[in-house]
Amino acid sequence: PASLLNAIEMAPRDPILGITEAFNADKNPNKINLGVGVYNDDNGKLPLLECVRKAEVLLAEKLSPRGYLPIDGLAAYDKAVQELVFGADSAVVKEKRAVTAQAIGGTGALKLGADFLKRFAPNAQVWISDPSWENHRALFESAGFVVNNYPYYDAATRGVNFSGMLDTLNSIPSGSIVLLHACCHNPTGADLTDAQWAQVIEVVLKRGLIPFLDMAYQGFGDGIESDGKVVRQFAEAGGPVFVSNSFSKSFSLYGERVGALSIVAVSAEEAARVLSQLKRVIRTNYSNPPIHGGQVVATALATPELRALWEQELADMRVRIRDMRQAFVQKLKEQAPAHNFDFVIQQRGMFSYSGLTKEQVNRLRDEYSIYAIDTGRICVAALNTRNIDYVVGAIAKVI
Numbered sequence: 001p002a003s004l005l006n007a008i009e010m011a012p013r014d015p016i017l018g019i020t021e022a023f024n025a026d027k028n029p030n031k032i033n034l035g036v037g038v039y040n041d042d043n044g045k046l047p048l049l050e051c052v053r054k055a056e057v058l059l060a061e062k063l064s065p066r067g068y069l070p071i072d073g074l075a076a077y078d079k080a081v082q083e084l085v086f087g088a089d090s091a092v093v094k095e096k097r098a099v100t101a102q103a104i105g106g107t108g109a110l111k112l113g114a115d116f117l118k119r120f121a122p123n124a125q126v127w128i129s130d131p132s133w134e135n136h137r138a139l140f141e142s143a144g145f146v147v148n149n150y151p152y153y154d155a156a157t158r159g160v161n162f163s164g165m166l167d168t169l170n171s172i173p174s175g176s177i178v179l180l181h182a183c184c185h186n187p188t189g190a191d192l193t194d195a196q197w198a199q200v201i202e203v204v205l206k207r208g209l210i211p212f213l214d215m216a217y218q219g220f221g222d223g224i225e226s227d228g229k230v231v232r233q234f235a236e237a238g239g240p241v242f243v244s245n246s247f248s249k250s251f252s253l254y255g256e257r258v259g260a261l262s263i264v265a266v267s268a269e270e271a272a273r274v275l276s277q278l279k280r281v282i283r284t285n286y287s288n289p290p291i292h293g294g295q296v297v298a299t300a301l302a303t304p305e306l307r308a309l310w311e312q313e314l315a316d317m318r319v320r321i322r323d324m325r326q327a328f329v330q331k332l333k334e335q336a337p338a339h340n341f342d343f344v345i346q347q348r349g350m351f352s353y354s355g356l357t358k359e360q361v362n363r364l365r366d367e368y369s370i371y372a373i374d375t376g377r378i379c380v381a382a383l384n385t386r387n388i389d390y391v392v393g394a395i396a397k398v399i
């Protein structure tokens, strides 16, 4: 009989999770998953950072009851995140112009920002890079926005089509929401230069666009400070600025869902009004966030010894990825000298748009059990000293 649920069609499979399913079912002992965006160590294992283990021990020694957190999260967490993102000595922090709310990962932060913007800029449209993290479009569309692309990746130069990007930012309606990757662009690994960022900030200000900076990989590019620079420059240039950040990767805390949304206002008084409205958005979504992950990150960021340890462990992850980029390029030079992969060294963060075609990606999967994404995106953080020769050997055969 006809019923509500009876008529529902199967939703399309998530492309990246689909790769993981196929990978899990593959019986080849040499199989390698370059598809997912997760950092693995040189043993191919997801790390538990030492700073997290130590913070957990500190927390376990003084176990506390689990009351509700405030709607905007743990105050110590929000403060530590705000200081990390904008700088403890920054004018925005000192003048209390920024509001920061704990969020359910970077995804939750983006969703809060999207819902907030839909209330106060209901007719604005959203512009995301072409290509972008695949959830950006879906997330803003589900909040009710029309989502457009601005030109970003240039396959010919394997860099950014900056003039195309700038032309679009110069021509879209004022008040448009522009989503920017603060560092380590996902999926391409191609970032803007400092000079290009300065031009983007100028256009955003001049045209009255609303910048929304997504920072999911702080510390994976050139370092914590350097990767956060663009966020601070936008904040100094004046509000409004929206910033989503995530600790999934930088603390290897994927499953704890720790992130935050920050909004920069022009005054403390404006910020207080913004926070009051942001709390309404949170309250009607999930009331208030979970305690545990926020406590771990707040403890690690605010305890000097653990903070230093985190910075070191994050640097180790960053350097390991860079080493893999170097080794990948060097080994391909030896095995496939006709092809130039030098651009992989310039790319930042966990990913590389490798230039592999869909056919080549299919052959890697079918003949070698190496799983990449159809677009040629590979996760460099899934390479290690044990599997790199196998991966490079296979790529040299299919290109």
Ligand code: PLP
Pocket: 037, 104, 105, 106, 107, 108, 133, 181, 186, 214, 215, 216, 246, 247, 248, 254, 257, 258, 259
């Ligand atoms: N933004 C970008 C660009 C990402 O790549 C990711 C995760 O892959 C996120 C946001 C979401 O982060 P989280 O896992 O903390 O929700």
